[in-house]
Amino acid sequence: MYKVAILLTRPMAESIFAEEDLADLRRFAAINDPRNLPEVLTADKMLELIRGADACITCWGTPPLTPAMLAAAPNLKLVAHAAGSIRNLIPPELWQTGCRVTSNAPVIAEDVAQTVLALTLTSLSRLWENAAATRAGKWLGGEANVHATRRLNGLKIGLIGFSSVCREVIRLFKFFDCDIRVWDPYVCPAEMRRWNVTWMELDALLAACDVVSLHAPANPDCRHLLNSRNLPLLKDGALLINTARGLLIDEPALIRELQTGRIQACIDVTDPEPPAADHPFRSLPNVVLTSHVAGGHTLNGRKRLGANAIVQTHNCLVKGLLSFEIRPEMLEHMA
Structure with a gap:
């Protein structure tokens, strides 16, 4: 034995x-x-x-x-x-x-991918804002046209890092007939075609996609992949999701973009963790901040x-x- x-x-x-x-x-x-x-x-x-x-x-x-x-x-x-x-x-x-x-990375990847889908659907439907309004005593139904919502079907989805989580996200989002783009400098574009997704340079991906989700590792060469140079490339109305690692994003640069009000962000990881009590992620109205709960919990x-x-x-x-x-x-x- x-x-x-x-x-x-x-x-x-x-x-x-x-x-x-x-x-x-x-x-x-x-x-x-x-x-x-x-x-x-x-x-x-x-x-x-x-x-x-x-x-x-x-x-x-x-x-x-x-x-x-x-x-x-x-x-x-x-x-x-x-x-x-x-x-x-x-x-x-x-x-x-x-x-x-x-x-157990492949098992945890399933949880993370489901969280990415949940964050995407609730954000596109503006459920966060609608729930806040009802708690404040308002009743802003769809006919009020106050919160412009979008459905996921057919949107351009940009995934950064072809990890096990990324592959699970691809499986889930394919059900919604999404146009999926992936950037990963270490993956052959031919492999992307096997998954029926499009390999795209990072800057082009940021500029083209309605939803951008990070799935890269916390390696030195990935530090601040998104920064003051390329974050402004995000299209107006874009949703940015980070369930990977906080160091992938230059947080001051992201805060400046968020303060313009032109994009939304769902942030599950920060650098460092936890963020300071007065960190802008905790108070900006276009940010959903969660406490590193996307996978395995x-x-x-x-x-x-x-x-x-x-x-x-x-x-x-x-x-x-x-x-x-x-x-x-x-x-x-x-x-």
Whole structure:
């Protein structure tokens, strides 16, 4: 029987694991009891739990793995990360051991894409403003023509970064017969044609699209992709959505554009987080600011994270198969 170390806090384990999924895990592996996990996981506790393990499951709240932990688990074959980004979890030394790595980024991508769709539909329908008006005692029905609304069907959608989230967004928005444009300097335009979308240079995309959604990674070369030079290219009435990373946008430059009132923005991520109490994103009427909740935080979706980590662990240990395997050369272009 294999040994699988569950390297989570107890609240996180309770959040992502269903009892039936843990029962499946116990059928092929000895595990540490999630009920005995600490409220806060320390490196010392991780070192104790990972000793002699064949695989480990990590998530939000798991401290970075260390060379000492790898030395304590010389037969470690898999790190199954039940969250998304592994950027701050995996030490460089791990890649020399033959241990494989996977994450739940594709699962979380579904949540993020649904959030992007929800933000798009509610913003185009001006539901935020209408709800604020009714709370203020007004009743501005459609016949009042106060809030000019738009339907999603047929609009030009610009997606920045051909990530797993971007691909899920494409799947959802295709139902609305949208004209989808994508910019990603590392993706071949031929691949875009396979997805039946149009590759477009960034400046042209910003100028052409009714909705622009960011899906690029938080890498140095992506810092301030949108800035004082290209944000003015956004067409009047455009909707800008950022559910990726705050550093992708030069916030002072975006604030200046928003203050003109000519565009809308839905912002789920900022740089830094949280934004200051007096940050303009909190008060501008044409901004919807949410607190980094786009992906992985749905009550029913959380259990999928745990179940998928267990499935990947089983497939890797028992069959040698692994979905969404992460290799070191991929990190440069990942969140």
